[in-house]
Amino acid sequence: MDRRLSLSSYIFIGSMLFGLFFGAGNLIFPVHVGQEAGSNMLPATLGFLVTGIGLPFLGVVAIGISRSDGLYDLASRVHPIYGVCMTVLLYLTIGPFFALPRTGTVSYEIGIAPYLDSNYQKIGLLIFTLIFFLAALFFSMKPTKILIWVGKILNPMFLVFLAILIVTAFLKPMGAISDIAVESSYQAAPFIKGFTQGYNTMDALASLAFGIIVVQTIKGLGVNNPRNIAIDTIKSGVVSLILMAIIYGSLVYIGATSVGQFPVSENGGIALAQVAQYYFGSFGSILLAIIVTVACLKTAIGLITACSETFSEMFPNSVGYKTYVVIFTALACGVANLGLTTIISLSIPVLMFLYPLAITLIFLGLLSPLFKNRQIVYIMTTVFTIFVSFADGLNALPENIRTAPVSQTILNFYSHYLPLFDIGMGWVFPAIIGLALGWLISLFQKQELRF
Structure with a gap:
């Protein structure tokens, strides 16, 4: 007989869902959406929430409902070769080619770039990313302790600081939303533009990769019926959904009002650093930089670990887990030195190709019964x-x-x-x-x- 989860279990799984999905991209892209959407921020935010929160959540539920053993199993229902190609491409996208390098560049944009002369930005990025990814490499060999430590101490610290920043921004806005100009791309169909901008978080892709973790956690608590697994996933995710929606909506608002003081930036990392400096001065900027960097380091360790484990399992006759860790870390460090704006621009064509396939796979999983x-x-x-x-x-x-x-x-x-x-x-x-x-x-x- 299936066990029914307690309220504390739902909160625990909801917190885990939040921890899995909230990374570097979740912090910077809503801010940039706000800057560009201006007075059209409400429909743009709603569109962003659909792909930034709704689809990742459905992706996790789809893994549970479809009774699959993860992304490879689900994608292989199209064809085994498609299963391999989709899994490899998706993990490379959320791993060494885009999401993983972004953890280093976001940390740099927020923590180091504002304090360096423009002539030293490239060498500064190189030195920072070398140190950042060497640390990620070290901890990825045995990731368990650092993930727990960061998750229990530094993530809460980050959320407290972010909450202070959000409350301050609402109490002392940098500009009036109604006065903020709307960029051309958000004038005709702001909801759809926000929807496609949500692709940049890569969370719907990540949900297909990490959904099995949530399902296995629920099963480990004694729930085995697919219907109950889906119901418990939905209940557990409510806390995470509400929290993410509040944070995303607030970051979009901060981005929109920031145009009252700053020009639209190249990326959300630059904008967030400017906002922290505006409200809290150098001390606040340094504190934000430290917390974001360590939070991004945790995300980097998680991505390196997940990619390396997946590739070593899918290709058992190739190199081992630790060799994959070195390969993926080195690749990510190299890509990171292209800079955050370049990484984002390069990732967009790949995401525009991958996301429709990921979305249809999610809905096929949901409808599979x-x-x-x-x-x-x-x-x-x-x-x-x-x-x-x-x-x-x-x-x-x-x-x-x-x-x-x-x-x-x-x-x-x-x-x-x-x-x-x-x-x-x-x-x-x-x-x-x-x-x-x-x-x-x-x-x-x-x-x-x-x-």
């Missing part, structure tokens, strides 16, 4: 989505590639024939059509596909 996990439904939905997903990625590439004759031919075709493509949501209708067709075919299919 209804179509009894029939493989044709997974295949049709993914095939219909991936062609648009590719075009979304192409549309987000640098201008010199996007304006090439071949690229323009492809993009003009999609833009002309596919609704919502111009705002990055062209995959929605094809995904729905693929799901419906796959479901219909499955009703008449006598034998399940096997690969």
